[in-house]
Amino acid sequence: MKLISLLFVFIMLFFIGMRLLQTGMKFYAESKLTNWISSSTNHLFGSIIIGTVATAILQSSSVVLIITISLVTVNILTFKQTIGIILGANIGTTITGELLTIGDIFPYHISLLLGIIFVFINQKKIFYIGCILLGLGNIFIAMDGFQSLMPLINDNFSLKYAFLSAQTYPEVGLLIGVIISAIIQSSSATFALTASLLHEDIISLTTSIAIMLGSNIGTCVTTLIASIRTSRQAKLVAITHTIFNIFTVLIVVPFLSLLTYIGEQLATESVNQLAHTAVIFNIFSVLIVIPFIPYLERQIRNRKKQK
Numbered sequence: 370m371k372l373i374s375l376l377f378v379f380i381m382l383f384f385i386g387m388r389l390l391q392t393g394m395k396f397y398a399e400s401k402l403t404n405w406i407s408s409s410t411n412h413l414f415g416s417i418i419i420g421t422v423a424t425a426i427l428q429s430s431s432v433v434l435i436i437t438i439s440l441v442t443v444n445i446l447t448f449k450q451t452i453g454i455i456l457g458a459n460i461g462t463t464i465t466g467e468l469l470t471i472g473d474i475f476p477y478h479i480s481l482l483l484g485i486i487f488v489f490i491n492q493k494k495i496f497y498i499g500c501i502l503l504g505l506g507n508i509f510i511a512m513d514g515f516q517s518l519m520p521l522i523n524d525n526f527s528l529k530y531a532f533l534s535a536q537t538y539p540e541v542g543l544l545i546g547v548i549i550s551a552i553i554q555s556s557s558a559t560f561a562l563t564a565s566l567l568h569e570d571i572i573s574l575t576t577s578i579a580i581m582l583g584s585n586i587g588t589c590v591t592t593l594i595a596s597i598r599t600s601r602q603a604k605l606v607a608i609t610h611t612i613f614n615i616f617t618v619l620i621v622v623p624f625l626s627l628l629t630y631i632g633e634q635l636a637t638e639s640v641n642q643l644a645h646t647a648v649i650f651n652i653f654s655v656l657i658v659i660p661f662i663p664y665l666e667r668q669i670r671n672r673k674k675q676k
Contacts, residue, residue: 371521372518372521372522372525375514375518375521376518378514379511379514379515379518380511380553380558382507382510382511382514383507383508383511383512383557383561384555384558385504385507386503386504386505386506386507386508386509386510386511387428387429387504387508387555387557387558388504389500389501389503389504390428390500390501390504390505390508391427391428391429391432391504392497392500392504393497393498393499393500393501393504394426394427394428394501395426395427396493396497396500412453413452413453413659413662414453415453416450416451416452416453416454416456416457417453417454417456417457417460417655418457419453419454419457420433420453420454420455420456420457420458420460420461421457421458421460422457422461423436423454423457423458423461424457424458424460424461424462424464425461425464428464428465428557429462429555429557430458430459430461430462430556430588431554431555431588431591431592431595433454433458433461434454434455434458434591434592434595434606434607434610435591435592435595437451437454437455437606438595438596438599438603438606438607439599439603441599441600441602441603441606442599442600442602442603447602448602448605448606448609451606451609452609452662452665455606455609455610455613456613456654456655456658456659457655458610459585459613459614459651459654459655460648460651460652460655462556462557462651463644463647463648463651465557465560466557466560466564466643466644466647466648467644467645467648468508469508469512469560469561469564469640469644470564470638470641470644477505477506477509477510478506480502480503480505480506480509481502481503481506481507481510483499484499484500484501484502484503484504484505484506485499485503486499487499487502488500488503508561511561512564512565515561515562515564515565516565516568516569518565519565519566519568519569519571522566522571523569523571531545532545532566532571532572532576535572535576535579535580536572536573536575536576539575539576539579539625540579540622541579542572542575542576542577542578542579542580542583543579543580543582543583543586543618543622544583545579545580545583546559546563546579546580546581546582546583546584546585546586546587547583547584547586547587548583548587549562549580549583549584549587550583550584550585550586550587550588550590551587551588551590552587554588554590554591555588556584556585556587559580559581559584559587559588560581560584560643560644560647563577563580563581563584563643564577564640564643564644567639567640567643568639568640574629574632574633574639574642574643574646575625575626575629577639577643578625578628578629578632578643578646578650579622579625581643581646581647581650582618582621582622582650583618585614585617585618586611586614586615586618588614589607589610589611589614589615592606592607592610592611593607593608593611595607596608609665613654613658616658617650617653617654617657617658620657621650621653621654628646628649628650629646631646631649632645632646632649635649
């Protein structure tokens with residue numbers, strides 16, 4: 370019971386940090402953000418860049434895809450224009466993972482103190498800088514909190530058995546990632562938990578990569594829910610995002626050992642290895658899918674003609 374209560378507190382703290390960070394970042398990009406997304410053209414690589422940058426700013430692929438779905442619903446974007454944004458959003462979400470790797474050197478106590486001071490200053494720009502600093506401080510405190518829970522998790526028989534099973538069977542790790550991400554509606558929070566488990570050597574790099582891959586599928590639940598009662602094209606955005614994530618994960622799962630080896634060559638610290646592997650996987654996923662995009666567009670056009 371103590372473990373569940375503390376885990377809930379630290380997840381909430383992480384979400385508050387993410388929300389404050391989003392609020393601050395959005396203020397400085399708000400006038401451009403929706404325009405960037407809505408000005409997405411038929412040039413695929415331009416759309417990928419827009420999706421990547423927008424997600425890096427908002428620190429949430431789900432938020433970017435929900436904005437995209439709403440723009441499709443009001444006919445500002447077509448389904449074809451959203452394909453690149455979907456691909457870019459998956460790359461952009463890895464920025465959060467890279468951000469979490471600086472936890473050991475980031476002076477979050479100073480960040481919190483300055484953030485508290487700045488939010489009480491009656492000046493808009495300084496207030497939102499305070500939001501960013503408070504957000505970062507909360508995120509890294511939550512990360513420390515997750516790590517402090519690791520002995521409790523290690524002493525819990527059920528959780529320990531689940532993670533031991535995941536060490537033997539990567540599919541279990543994949544399923545854990547799907548379930549956690551679907552429940553807490555955040556692949557970033559799932560990454561933070563996974564990174565803490567990896568940092569304390571409760572799970573291996575291979576298992577943490579499997580959980581990370583699973584979280585890519587679990588996070589699709591948010592966009593699927595957001596697409597309910599929207600236009601047919603808006604639903605296609607959510608469905609395409611889900612199919613894309615499932616397809617790329619299933620392709621990579623047989624090569625988990627190779628992915629682990631690549632991660633080990635990219636850094637010495639295990640958490641950095643996981644973060645870098647997430648970047649490599651998502652870029653590789655985009656490259657895998659690009660050749661299939663003309664086929665997907667043809668299928669969409671044919672279905673429209675049939676109707």
